[in-house]
Amino acid sequence: xxxxxxxxxxxxxRTDKAVSEANRDLPNAGYGEQAAYQEQQQGAxxxxxxxxxxxxxxxDLFGNPAAGVTPLGAxxxxxxxxxxxxxxxxxxxxxxxxxxxxxxxxxxxMAAYLPALMYMADNGNSDAARNLVRQIQAQTM
Numbered sequence: 001x002x003x004x005x006x007x008x009x010x011x012x013x014r015t016d017k018a019v020s021e022a023n024r025d026l027p028n029a030g031y032g033e034q035a036a037y038q039e040q041q042q043g044a045x046x047x048x049x050x051x052x053x054x055x056x057x058x059x060d061l062f063g064n065p066a067a068g069v070t071p072l073g074a075x076x077x078x079x080x081x082x083x084x085x086x087x088x089x090x091x092x093x094x095x096x097x098x099x100x101x102x103x104x105x106x107x108x109x110m111a112a113y114l115p116a117l118m119y120m121a122d123n124g125n126s127d128a129a130r131n132l133v134r135q136i137q138a139q140t141m
Contacts, residue, residue, distance in 0.1 A: 111140045
């Protein structure tokens with residue numbers, strides 16, 4: 001069972017309308033407060049239910065979203081690049097083409113934390129800390 005869906009008629013109406021109806025009159029208003037409240041409400045602009053919000057549409061703001069979609073049967077824009085480029089097997093560059101940066105800087109930064117990690121691995125009861133120390137030592141040695 002899930003959450004029951006609202007039905008037709010009065011049950012499909014928004015709930016914030018009930019709140020606005022309730023705010024038209026002050027409950028338990030003192031002498032003269034109701035008249036002052038009504039006068040303030042008449043002076044203030046109240047929101048009107050106009051259906052769709054006024055203003056620009058999505059297409060007006062961002063353009064046609066379908067314009068950037070390449071159809072499935074479209075001609076390729078890179079005819080000299082094989083489909084398997086970046087894969088471990090097949091023609092084209094291998095998985096090394098997917099590496100976006102040199103990791104030598106990461107190794108030196110990890111080596112700076114090695115003494116603290118070694119202390120944690122030796123004094124704690126953590127296999128994960130010992131394995132991390134071993135991995136860093138293997139990469140930096």
